[in-house]
Amino acid sequence: MANKVKKIEVERELCIGAASCVGVAPEAFELDEENIAIVKSGWESLDDDTLIAAAQSCPTKAIFLYDEKGEQIYP
Ligand code: SF4
Numbered sequence: 886m887a888n889k890v891k892k893i894e895v896e897r898e899l900c901i902g903a904a905s906c907v908g909v910a911p912e913a914f915e916l917d918e919e920n921i922a923i924v925k926s927g928w929e930s931l932d933d934d935t936l937i938a939a940a941q942s943c944p945t946k947a948i949f950l951y952d953e954k955g956e957q958i959y960p
Pocket of ligand 1: 948
């Protein structure tokens with residue numbers, strides 16, 4: 886099945902640098918110099934389940950996932 890997730894955004898105001906997302910999907914997320922998560926290039930190679938699990942792991946729901954129509958998948 887083709888991946889539904891086509892766009893990821895991290896809401897910087899919400900991110901507290903807990904790095905749960907990095908733990909679940911280190912290929913997709915890393916912390917920048919301000920300890921805020923950023924989306925790494927190459928995240929597209931991960932499957933939906935991993936991306937959704939990473940977003941769900943975020944304690945502040947700072948990770949937003951969108952499909953190809955721009956509809957929000959999560960949260
Ligand atoms: S899990 Fe959430 S709060 Fe933690 S670094 Fe990732 S986006 Fe930020």
